Amino acid sequence: MRALITLYLGIFSVMALSNAIVPDLASYASGTALQGQIFSAYFLGAFLLTLPAGILSDRWGHTYFIRAGLLLTIVSGVLLLMDSSVYMTIFARLVEGVGAGLFIASAMSYLNSRPDHTRSIGLFMALLNIGLIAGLIISGLASNVLGYRSAGIMFFLVVSIIPFIISILEPFDGQKAVLPFSREAQVITNLVYYLKKYFWMWFSSVVLIGITGAVTALYPQFSGNSPETIGLQISAMNGATAIAILLVSHVKFTPIPTIRIAAIFSAAAVIASYVTSWAFIVIGAFAGIIMIAQLAFLADAGKEQGTFMGLFNTSSYLGMTIIPFFVTFIAELFGFLTAFLITASLCLVVAGTIGLCMQCRVETQCPLS
Numbered sequence: 001m002r003a004l005i006t007l008y009l010g011i012f013s014v015m016a017l018s019n020a021i022v023p024d025l026a027s028y029a030s031g032t033a034l035q036g037q038i039f040s041a042y043f044l045g046a047f048l049l050t051l052p053a054g055i056l057s058d059r060w061g062h063t064y065f066i067r068a069g070l071l072l073t074i075v076s077g078v079l080l081l082m083d084s085s086v087y088m089t090i091f092a093r094l095v096e097g098v099g100a101g102l103f104i105a106s107a108m109s110y111l112n113s114r115p116d117h118t119r120s121i122g123l124f125m126a127l128l129n130i131g132l133i134a135g136l137i138i139s140g141l142a143s144n145v146l147g148y149r150s151a152g153i154m155f156f157l158v159v160s161i162i163p164f165i166i167s168i169l170e171p172f173d174g175q176k177a178v179l180p181f182s183r184e185a186q187v188i189t190n191l192v193y194y195l196k197k198y199f200w201m202w203f204s205s206v207v208l209i210g211i212t213g214a215v216t217a218l219y220p221q222f223s224g225n226s227p228e229t230i231g232l233q234i235s236a237m238n239g240a241t242a243i244a245i246l247l248v249s250h251v252k253f254t255p256i257p258t259i260r261i262a263a264i265f266s267a268a269a270v271i272a273s274y275v276t277s278w279a280f281i282v283i284g285a286f287a288g289i290i291m292i293a294q295l296a297f298l299a300d301a302g303k304e305q306g307t308f309m310g311l312f313n314t315s316s317y318l319g320m321t322i323i324p325f326f327v328t329f330i331a332e333l334f335g336f337l338t339a340f341l342i343t344a345s346l347c348l349v350v351a352g353t354i355g356l357c358m359q360c361r362v363e364t365q366c367p368l369s
Contacts, residue, residue, distance in 0.1 A: 014070070053101055062107070068099070101317070209319045213323060215283060240285040259294065
């Protein structure tokens with residue numbers, strides 16, 4: 001039971017700490033380009049480690065990677081509290097992302113090996129979203145009340161130490177599967193094959209998940225609002241995503257047209273966010289619809305669900321890495337309006353290309369029924 005507490009409290013603290021810096025992002029660097037690098041560095045680390053950690057944890061066991069992920073999360077929190085140069089902050093965020101990639105991949109692999117995997121994975125994903133929201137709200141409030149920008153980071157750093165200690169005291173009972181070399185070669189072959197076969201599906205994940213990171217990275221500097229206000233505004237997007245996931249998962253729909261329609265509405269919502277932060281709720285809601293539609297399509301794509309889920313998570317992290325970095329750089333050079341317009345244009349590109357990958361058949365019936 002304590003092993004599950006490690007995972008549940010661990011995912012909450014890892015996600016909360018990852019968002020704790022966002023309300024005060026404008027105070028860590030003077031320009032939007034550097035702020036975008038700070039924001040994206042976390043997702044780069046997660047992108048690099050998520051897929052390898054999932055594969056390796058099946059071979060060498062989950063325990064080492066779960067503990068390593070939590071330990072690196074703690075190390076990153078300490079580095080962020082050192083309050084040094086902007087490039088050290090970027091490095092700390094990279095370490096934080098590596099820790100998250102190790103922890104999330106191995107934790108989900110462990111939970112999927114349990115007989116009660118449906119219930120345990122559901123609770124895990126719920127706490128993931130709650131952690132993201134808590135990181136924004138608590139850090140924003142703490143910064144505003146205490147006048148110390150790292151108050152939220154310090155709080156969630158302490159929280160993250162608890163699951164790490166429990167992981168030392170309580171061993172995990174996940175089975176260790178040693179894969180022969182030929183099997184590893186087949187995994188690589190499958191990865192290349194599915195990358196090509198469903199390229200535009202992965203592209204949609206990169207862009208449509210990445211835009212949520214783009215508006216998150218742009219808004220602290222763009223709005224000029226207090227950390228408390230920014231935390232509440234961005235947490236509304238995460239909350240809308242969670243609610244949309246719960247609602248849409250009970251609705252029958254055809255995935256490809258749903259993604260296309262949601263991409264178009266997401267483009268409109270991004271443009272609206274230039275005028276009002278209330279558009280964050282719309283962006284978050286359509287992000288939830290898109291994720292459910294993508295997962296529904298992949299569920300019927302074949303038996304290699306482990307590979308599909310690895311590619312889905314990796315492409316999502318890639319989007320959260322490159323899209324915010326790109327649009328904040330554009331904002332630095334050409335202004336915020338151009339950055340928001342380009343972000344919206346990327347959504348429209350997805351709407352035009354989502355049906356082009358092999359077997360991405362566009363059904364003619366109404367996407368939601």
